[in-house]
Structure formats: structure tokens, C-alpha cells
Amino acid sequence: MPITVTSDPEQLTLTATGEFSVPVARLWAAWADPRQLERFWGPPEWPATFTAHDMRPGGEARYAMTGPSGERSAGWWRFEVIEPQAYLELTDGFCGPDGQPDPSMPSIHMQVRFEATAAGSRFVAISTYASVDAMEQLLAMGMIEGLTTALGQLEGVLADLRAWSAGTTLQRVSPTQAVIQRVVRGTIDTVWRAFHEAPLVQRWLLGPPGWTMPVCEVATAVGQTYRYGWEPEGGGPGFGFTGELLEVEAPRRAVTTERMVGTPGPSTHNTLTLRPLPGGHTEITLTIDYPSAELADQILATGMVDGMESSYQRLEEVLAA
Numbered sequence: 001m002p003i004t005v006t007s008d009p010e011q012l013t014l015t016a017t018g019e020f021s022v023p024v025a026r027l028w029a030a031w032a033d034p035r036q037l038e039r040f041w042g043p044p045e046w047p048a049t050f051t052a053h054d055m056r057p058g059g060e061a062r063y064a065m066t067g068p069s070g071e072r073s074a075g076w077w078r079f080e081v082i083e084p085q086a087y088l089e090l091t092d093g094f095c096g097p098d099g100q101p102d103p104s105m106p107s108i109h110m111q112v113r114f115e116a117t118a119a120g121s122r123f124v125a126i127s128t129y130a131s132v133d134a135m136e137q138l139l140a141m142g143m144i145e146g147l148t149t150a151l152g153q154l155e156g157v158l159a160d161l162r163a164w165s166a167g168t169t170l171q172r173v174s175p176t177q178a179v180i181q182r183v184v185r186g187t188i189d190t191v192w193r194a195f196h197e198a199p200l201v202q203r204w205l206l207g208p209p210g211w212t213m214p215v216c217e218v219a220t221a222v223g224q225t226y227r228y229g230w231e232p233e234g235g236g237p238g239f240g241f242t243g244e245l246l247e248v249e250a251p252r253r254a255v256t257t258e259r260m261v262g263t264p265g266p267s268t269h270n271t272l273t274l275r276p277l278p279g280g281h282t283e284i285t286l287t288i289d290y291p292s293a294e295l296a297d298q299i300l301a302t303g304m305v306d307g308m309e310s311s312y313q314r315l316e317e318v319l320a321a
Contacts, residue, residue, distance in 0.1 A: 192251030
């Protein structure tokens with residue numbers, strides 16, 4: 001279905017709608033990943049480059065579109081509400097030559113809903129203007145035409161599964177919650193086994209190169225305790241994590257607590273969700289709820305996402321074998 005863009009002068013709104021034959025998770029990923037987003041946010045002759053994309057409530061994004069003769073038009077977003085794979089609410093405005101928000105230009109309040117359909121998914125993006133003058137000014141600048149041609153590139157982006165499964169992504173949804181996602185090449189049943197059978201876990205859940213996993217006690221029933229331990233290959237101090245399995249719904253969902261072995265204090269609350277995708281792929285989503293924003297800042301600053309990406313690359317090798 002082509003992109004449709006309609007205006008309602010009475011409600012001061014501009015509504016863009018697009019339907020696609022991909023899961024909601026795939027459509028959401030295109031908006032959440034700045035490398036994919038910049039492939040369709042600017043019109044073909046004015047491609048966008050996102051230099052910042054802090055996708056969390058209160059976070060900001062910065063981008064610039066470059067014209068055919070080198071002209072530049074820069075903008076900013078401020079994220080207000082984020083409901084992963086369901087809803088985005090943000091303010092969109094213009095930046096001046098200094099790269100900072102330009103108060104002389106009108107801003108737009110945008111709400112984007114993501115919905116499942118019988119054939120796949122759709123998004124509905126409603127932009128609301130502050131006044132009639134603001135709406136007339138931006139429409140006179142060619143906003144309908146630009147938005148139509150820009151979003152018209154989205155179908156090609158969605159068709160490129162490689163961009164979707166290129167790496168591990170982190171979204172800081174709130175000060176105490178982070179969502180980590182990765183698409184791997186493997187069916188949901190084989191991915192679930194890789195997370196819950198100790199001999200398989202020990203082959204891939206190793207983080208950066210140079211570590212082994214001599215301790216791997218997996219919890220498979222509610223109430224059981226798991227314990228994982230790692231050691232450097234050349235010897236030296238290791239570390240480990242332990243926790244309790246709170247909920248399990250094989251092969252789709254598991255909820256656990258987690259804390260570092262030997263450390264006091266409250267645990268994190270981790271929800272692992274697996275979602276089957278077309279072509280024998282599986283989306284892995286790990287939602288981590290931290291007991292405090294301070295602990296979240298401390299852990300996320302350790303480079304854990306890079307370590308997880310190394311592990312997920314090994315996971316794909318295990319699944320292929």
C-alpha cells in the first residue's frame with residue numbers, strides 16, 4: 001500500500017499512514033534505529049543523517065537533511081512517550097545554523113501508532129500544529145509532498161532484513177528500564193533451546209573473546225535458581241550471576257531475577273521474549289528493570305551491549321550448526 005498523507009485544517013493535523021507486509025516488530029525497528037530511520041526520513045533528493053537519537057522519554061534526536069546542491073536543513077526531536085512496538089510521541093522542530101533549536105520556526109507535536117494487521121502491520125503518524133499560521137507556513141514549504149516521498153522509501157528499508165539483524169540495539173525506555181533487542185537467524189524453538197540447555201548456553205554466552213563459562217546451572221521450572229559463572233582463559237578472577245526463574249512460557253517468554261554473585265542488594269527483573277519472524281528468524285527482546293536509575297547508569301556504562309553482541313554472533317554460529 002502506498003503512503004497516504006492527508007491534512008485536516010480544522011483539527012490542525014496532518015496524518016500519514018502506511019501498511020506493510022512485515023511484523024510490527026520490524027516496522028518499529030525501522031523507526032527505532034537511526035541508521036534505518038535516516039534512509040526514509042528525508043526525501044530522496046534531501047537524505048537525512050541522524051547525529052543523535054536518544055530514544056527515551058526526555059531524550060532528543062538531531063538530524064540534518066542535505067539538498068542536491070549541498071543545502072542543509074536541520075531538525076530536532078524530543079521524545080515524550082515511548083511504548084516499544086506500539087506508540088511514539090514526540091515534538092519535532094527546526095534547528096538554526098548553530099545546530100540548536102530555532103525558536104523562530106514552528107514545532108510540531110507528533111504521535112505515531114504501530115498496529116498489527118491481517119497482512120502485517122501499519123503505522124499512523126498524526127502531526128498536530130500549534131496554530132493555523134504555523135500549519136499554513138509548513139504546508140507552503142512542501143511538507144505534504146516531502147513527507148509522502150520520504151516515507152515512500154520505507155518499503156525498501158523494510159525489505160532489507162540485513163539492516164534489521166545487523167546488531168544488538170539498546171533503548172533506554174525510562175531511567176530504570178532498558179530494552180535490548182537482536183534478530184538472529186534461527187527458529188524460535190532452536191533459539192529457546194540455546195537459552196535453556198546448558199551445553200548450548202556454554203558455547204555462546206561468553207561475552208567478549210577470551211572468556212570461558214565453567215559454571216552453567218540452568219533453571220527450567222518456576223522457583224528454580226540458575227547460576228552462571230565466567231573465568232578468563234589465561235586465569236584470573238572471574239564473576240557470575242544468579243537468580244530465580246519467576247515465570248516461563250516456552251518457547252516464548254521467561255522472567256527471572258538477576259544479581260551478581262557475592263554482591264548484596266536488590267536484583268534486576270529480566271524478561272526474555274522470543275518472537276518468530278518470516279524466513280526462519282527470531283527476534284530476541286530482553287527487558288531489564290533496574291531497582292534504581294543509579295544502578296542502571298552503572299551497568300549500562302560497562303559496555304554490556306557490546307559483550308552481548310559478541311555472544312549473539314556466537315549464538316548464530318551455534319544455531320547454524
